[in-house]
Amino acid sequence: AQSVTQLGSHVSVSEGALVLLRCNYSSSVPPYLFWYVQYPNQGLQLLLKYTSAATLVKGINGFEAEFKKSETSFHLTKPSAHMRDAAEYFCAVRSTGTASKLTFGTGTRLQVTL
Amino acid sequence: NAGVTQTPKFQVLKTGQSMTLQCAQDMNHEYMSWYRQDPGMGLRLIHYSVGAGITDQGEVPNGYNVSRSTTEDFPLRLLSAAPSQTSVYFCASSYLMTGRETQYFGPGTRLLVL
Numbered sequence: 001a002q003s004v005t006q007l008g009s010h011v012s013v014s015e016g017a018l019v020l021l022r023c024n025y026s027s028s029v030p031p032y033l034f035w036y037v038q039y040p041n042q043g044l045q046l047l048l049k050y051t052s053a054a055t056l057v058k059g060i061n062g063f064e065a066e067f068k069k070s071e072t073s074f075h076l077t078k079p080s081a082h083m084r085d086a087a088e089y090f091c092a093v094r095s096t097g098t099a100s101k102l103t104f105g106t107g108t109r110l111q112v113t114l
Numbered sequence: 115n116a117g118v119t120q121t122p123k124f125q126v127l128k129t130g131q132s133m134t135l136q137c138a139q140d141m142n143h144e145y146m147s148w149y150r151q152d153p154g155m156g157l158r159l160i161h162y163s164v165g166a167g168i169t170d171q172g173e174v175p176n177g178y179n180v181s182r183s184t185t186e187d188f189p190l191r192l193l194s195a196a197p198s199q200t201s202v203y204f205c206a207s208s209y210l211m212t213g214r215e216t217q218y219f220g221p222g223t224r225l226l227v228l
Binding site: 046 | 158204
């Protein structure tokens with residue numbers, strides 16, 4: 001079975017501050033990991049994905065995530081938050097051999113303040 | 115390409131009514147899936163399909179039916195709507211090939227069951 005845990009349902013940062021959104025996964029086989037972003041009243045958009053190549057993955061809009069097998073983590077970071085980053089962020093895991101089935105975390109809502 | 119399209123955008127039903135949520139994709143993706151999104155619960159997989167004529171249950175299939183007669187379309191049917199099915203529904207599609215498994219999401223259908 002596969003699962004993800006996102007620590008913190010709400011995170012608030014000041015504009016220009018570091019963004020850190022936490023994701024821990026559980027998978028019995030090597031996982032593929034994804035971060036998606038959802039802006040208000042929209043569908044989900046892929047930010048980045050890890051598929052067993054480089055452990056540091058760069059995505060769109062200045063976000064990146066590092067796969068740490070020893071910590072079973074895939075935290076999302078951005079050095080400097082912008083107001084436009086305010087959205088809900090979802091971590092998801094897909095175990096190899098599971099026909100593209102994704103298991104999502106419960107989401108973290110990022111608030112960016114002036 | 116239109117990507118993944120969903121209709122309707124919003125629907126109100128009375129308990130016991132039936133309806134079909136439509137989903138179509140024009141990317142020739144083999145894999146299609148339906149999720150429901152509820153506050154604090156992330157996205158949960160309802161049903162999925164790995165090709166025309168092949169469907170399977172996800173995490174929360176009760177009360178929903180699907181079929182896949184073509185590669186492009188994957189409708190979700192509610193046979194007898196219940197208030198517990200009030201949710202936002204997302205359709206997603208992807209290739210099955212490793213390395214091309216990124217899922218693309220539609221804009222969602224917001225369903226209210228009274």
